[in-house]
Amino acid sequence: MEHIELPTLLFWENGNSWYGSLGKARFFVQPNAPEGTEEKRLTVQFWQGPLAMHLSEITARATFPVSTEGLAQAAAWLEERAAEIN
Secondary structure: OOOOOOOOHHHHHOOOOEEEEEOOEEEEEEEEOOOOOOOOEEEEEEEEOOOOHHHOOOOEEEEEEOOHHHHHHHHHHHHHHHHHHO
């Protein structure tokens, strides 16, 4: 795989989370609602591999809307971070 692909919108709307990688880049994406709101957001955590997330230092975090546009933004953000370390 030369680029990052995230699951479809329905996957996130059902509350699923996702681990992925591209080269040395590792990431975890999870939908959640910030305190006091009902609107779900995708929370993305990024680190450099090869270790699992709980054994690594998270080097970047971001949030995006749970929408088609938000998924595209998250994938683009992850690809930019991955390009920095690969």
